[in-house]
Amino acid sequence: MYGKKVKLRLLFLSFIFLIVCLSVFLILKSLEENVVYFISPTEIKNLSEIDNKKRIRVGGMVKEETIQLEQNKVTFVITDFKNEINVTYSGAIPNLFSEGKGVVAEGFLNDRSFFNAKKILAKHDENYMPPEVKEALEKNK
Amino acid sequence: MTSTYLGYYSLIFGFILSIILLFYSIFCLKYNNKNISQNIYSILFLQFFTVVISFISLVYSFVVSDFSNETVYNNSHTTKPLFYKITGTWGNHEGSLLLWLLVLTLFIFLFIIFSKKQPTKYKLLSVFFQQIIISGFFLFLLLTSNPFNFLFPVPNEGLGLNPILQDPALAIHPPILYLGYVGSSIIFSASLASLVQNNINSEWAKHIKKWIQTAWIFLTLGILLGSIWAYYELGWGGFWFWDPVENVSLMPWLCLTALLHTVKVLEKRDLLKSWTLILSIATFSLSMSGTFLVRSGILNSVHTFANDPERGVFILIFLFFLIILSLLLFFIYQDKEDISQKKFFIISKETSILINNWFMMYFLSVVLIGTTYPIFLEVLINEKISIGPPFFNKLIIPFLAFFLIFMAVGPKLSWIRDNYKKIKYSRIVLFCLCILLSFYLIKNTSSEILFTSIIGGAALFLMFMTVNEFLQKNYNVSQIISHFGFSLFVLSILFNSLFSTEFSLNMKIGQETTYKKEKIKFLNIKTYDNENYKSLIANFEIIDEKNNIISLYPEIRIYNQPNILTSEADIISTIFFDKFIVINLLKGEKIFNVRYQTKPFMIWIWISTCLISIGGILGIFKR
Numbered sequence: 001m002y003g004k005k006v007k008l009r010l011l012f013l014s015f016i017f018l019i020v021c022l023s024v025f026l027i028l029k030s031l032e033e034n035v036v037y038f039i040s041p042t043e044i045k046n047l048s049e050i051d052n053k054k055r056i057r058v059g060g061m062v063k064e065e066t067i068q069l070e071q072n073k074v075t076f077v078i079t080d081f082k083n084e085i086n087v088t089y090s091g092a093i094p095n096l097f098s099e100g101k102g103v104v105a106e107g108f109l110n111d112r113s114f115f116n117a118k119k120i121l122a123k124h125d126e127n128y129m130p131p132e133v134k135e136a137l138e139k140n141k
Numbered sequence: 142m143t144s145t146y147l148g149y150y151s152l153i154f155g156f157i158l159s160i161i162l163l164f165y166s167i168f169c170l171k172y173n174n175k176n177i178s179q180n181i182y183s184i185l186f187l188q189f190f191t192v193v194i195s196f197i198s199l200v201y202s203f204v205v206s207d208f209s210n211e212t213v214y215n216n217s218h219t220t221k222p223l224f225y226k227i228t229g230t231w232g233n234h235e236g237s238l239l240l241w242l243l244v245l246t247l248f249i250f251l252f253i254i255f256s257k258k259q260p261t262k263y264k265l266l267s268v269f270f271q272q273i274i275i276s277g278f279f280l281f282l283l284l285t286s287n288p289f290n291f292l293f294p295v296p297n298e299g300l301g302l303n304p305i306l307q308d309p310a311l312a313i314h315p316p317i318l319y320l321g322y323v324g325s326s327i328i329f330s331a332s333l334a335s336l337v338q339n340n341i342n343s344e345w346a347k348h349i350k351k352w353i354q355t356a357w358i359f360l361t362l363g364i365l366l367g368s369i370w371a372y373y374e375l376g377w378g379g380f381w382f383w384d385p386v387e388n389v390s391l392m393p394w395l396c397l398t399a400l401l402h403t404v405k406v407l408e409k410r411d412l413l414k415s416w417t418l419i420l421s422i423a424t425f426s427l428s429m430s431g432t433f434l435v436r437s438g439i440l441n442s443v444h445t446f447a448n449d450p451e452r453g454v455f456i457l458i459f460l461f462f463l464i465i466l467s468l469l470l471f472f473i474y475q476d477k478e479d480i481s482q483k484k485f486f487i488i489s490k491e492t493s494i495l496i497n498n499w500f501m502m503y504f505l506s507v508v509l510i511g512t513t514y515p516i517f518l519e520v521l522i523n524e525k526i527s528i529g530p531p532f533f534n535k536l537i538i539p540f541l542a543f544f545l546i547f548m549a550v551g552p553k554l555s556w557i558r559d560n561y562k563k564i565k566y567s568r569i570v571l572f573c574l575c576i577l578l579s580f581y582l583i584k585n586t587s588s589e590i591l592f593t594s595i596i597g598g599a600a601l602f603l604m605f606m607t608v609n610e611f612l613q614k615n616y617n618v619s620q621i622i623s624h625f626g627f628s629l630f631v632l633s634i635l636f637n638s639l640f641s642t643e644f645s646l647n648m649k650i651g652q653e654t655t656y657k658k659e660k661i662k663f664l665n666i667k668t669y670d671n672e673n674y675k676s677l678i679a680n681f682e683i684i685d686e687k688n689n690i691i692s693l694y695p696e697i698r699i700y701n702q703p704n705i706l707t708s709e710a711d712i713i714s715t716i717f718f719d720k721f722i723v724i725n726l727l728k729g730e731k732i733f734n735v736r737y738q739t740k741p742f743m744i745w746i747w748i749s750t751c752l753i754s755i756g757g758i759l760g761i762f763k764r
Contacts, residue, residue: 027506030531030535033531034528038526067727
């Protein structure tokens with residue numbers, strides 16, 4: 001019915017279409033798996049269920065006089081002036097990490113009040129506050 | 142004072158020249174002179190000259206610390222060393238845009254000089270399109286980010302430059318990267334000009350190829366410099382973080398690399414005209430949107446100097462204008478390719494280049510989605526998310542194996558048509574051997590051994606194939622060196638990520654610890670006062686199994702203006718590994734957070750990237 005050329009071209013087009021579909025599917029799938037949500041301590045308190053395999057970011061202020069140093073870990077409290085969460089972290093600490101300053105920690109929740117951080121995000125300047133933290137703090141004022 | 146006036150008026154004069162050129166080039170086009178008028182050359186030179194003057198006057202204001210200039214006040218300080226006073230000129234938003242403009246005007250001037258043999262109309266049109274871009278940037282600079290604003294009363298002292306930008310690598314990173322970005326603007330204008338003139342053919346491809354290569358080399362080197370800087374300055378010990386600001390420079394690079402290969406097909410076979418055009422439009426649009434994302438404050442990074450929505454809106458409107466303009470021209474002037482006469486066979490060099498393009502487009506879309514998805518989500522439903530390295534690694538690395546295999550086999554095929562019978566069994570055997578070899582090399586590492594050995598094997602395969610080609614007579618030097626560089630690049634990243642070790646600990650002075658058969662001693666810490674910072678230099682000793690002692694001196698700098706701490710890592714590089722140590726200040730000045738890493742083959746990542754660009758440089762000078 002159709003010539004050989006047309007058939008070949010159709011085959012080729014459907015091949016491309018398949019590849020495009022496949023790659024879109026792959027991208028969306030791994031997007032779903034690898035997205036890291038930003039949550040404030042108050043939002044954690046209000047979570048209906050806790051998934052301790054899901055990576056999240058928690059941001060707020062480091063509460064005054066809560067940083068405790070040990071050999072290979074640091075514990076501190078992140079607050080948004082309404083609710084708090086205890087954080088344990090072992091690993092490199094950025095220079096501007098200190099009490100009374102904004103912080104963003106990435107890691108996993110143990111339960112509603114304990115957070116196990118895998119990474120503390122570096123900031124580049126004293127006055128800089130991650131916009132997420134700023135907003136979270138403003139919400140609770 | 143005077144230098145500020147001089148700079149400002151010279152900018153305005155440059156803008157007027159740009160408007161004049163817009164009309165003049167149209168005028169010349171209508172009254173078709175056989176030769177391009179000498180006036181065009183003079184005006185172009187004059188325009189370049191005005192931007193040079195205004196750039197120099199800004200540099201001068203920085204050098205003499207003239208705080209009556211707002212830009213200088215915001216970004217400089219009298220105690221800053223002279224070198225950083227000068228480089229601070231482009232370490233801020235206004236100054237860096239002035240640099241953009243400088244490079245833009247320089248490039249069009251050089252372009253006109255170096256394309257003497259091209260048709261007059263084509264050159265005039267290129268000037269016309271480039272002047273649209275240039276006048277847009279003049280307007281942007283004058284309206285939203287004037288580097289020559291006055292401050293009154295004149296402050297005594299400036300606010301200083303962000304210390305992490307006070308670094309030699311960052312002094313040359315922006316100019317080099319801009320040469321790459323702006324180079325893509327020339328490709329854009331030239332492609333539109335030749336589209337309107339309907340002379341997209343192999344002659345044109347031969348001429349534009351050099352410009353594509355130039356832009357590509359600068360872009361590669363610019364990204365490399367940024368990466369090296371991130372490695373030693375940010376203190377995480379990595380060289381690529383899939384951070385949005387890095388991604389926006391990678392996107393035009395991927396597009397430009399695709400273009401670099403496609404233009405070859407256009408040159409040799411006179412095929413893929415529309416595709417070449419689309420790629421050149423896309424490359425420039427990506428460069429522009431990169432600037433938009435970085436400058437508008439949407440992405441948070443070192444590059445975001447000021448969060449001014451007005452600027453973002455201006456660039457966005459300008460970007461849309463350029464994209465719509467180019468798409469309109471594309472649909473009006475697009476010339477139907479006569480495919481029936483030129484056959485496209487499945488096994489040929491053309492196909493292999495097309496396959497390269499598909500891979501590039503796939504990588505590009507992954508990076509594009511990963512970078513823009515969080516922005517869209519935030520704008521649309523106000524949900525804050527971030528997309529980290531796992532997303533990119535998962536989607537890009539598996540495809541790298543196929544990409545490497547095609548990269549090894551593709552260049553061996555001949556143009557037009559090759560046949561199945563030439564498939565050599567020796568190559569298949571070689572490939573299997575490579576996989577076995579890489580399996581042997583990495584068998585002691587833990588995870589996903591099969592997967593990593595396939596990638597390692599594919600990279601080795603590419604490496605052997607390029608070496609093999611090098612030993613034969615008839616070869617293309619630039620392609621071989623670049624491809625060889627790429628295989629080395631993949632291999633060194635692979636080994637680097639597999640064999641890197643790292644530990645971090647909070648240590649006191651005098652403390653000693655053992656990590657993986659290495660003894661790490663924190664000996665002492667000394668304080669020095671420098672002109673604009675105080676530095677704490679620690680001394681560490683690392684003693685390995687064979688009692689070799691390595692001393693490392695990581696440093697913490699406490700800058701006085703602005704009051705910021707930075708950590709300067711100490712790195713010892715050898716051809717086999719890098720020893721990387723960085724300390725951070727914790728409570729008081731007694732306990733330090735120490736991060737110690739051994740990173741194998743780190744230096745080869747830089748060397749291989751240099752090889753990739755050397756390939757490009759050889760390509761320019763070939764014949």
